[in-house]
Amino acid sequence: MAFNHYAKIKRILEAHPGWSIVRIDEPTSAKTFKGEVRQFDHYYRVVDEDGVPIKYCKFQQIELFARTMGVAVEELPY
Numbered sequence: 001m002a003f004n005h006y007a008k009i010k011r012i013l014e015a016h017p018g019w020s021i022v023r024i025d026e027p028t029s030a031k032t033f034k035g036e037v038r039q040f041d042h043y044y045r046v047v048d049e050d051g052v053p054i055k056y057c058k059f060q061q062i063e064l065f066a067r068t069m070g071v072a073v074e075e076l077p078y
Contacts, residue, residue, distance in 0.1 A: 006068040009046065009057050018049030020077040021062075030060050
């Protein structure tokens, strides 16, 4: 199973049909299990069908998100 945050996003999205992903080109960081802080030059935000960000649905690694959702990256809705 991928990082727990991605599993939480998957559970949240079960109640939000019509969601899509938006890439935000702003720097962000995330702490690993080892306590290390990783820097990213962008992040992703999941929005509902009206374009409103869904609470807790922000992530940095699209590959982990796709794996958790059980689809290829190319199949994710943008």
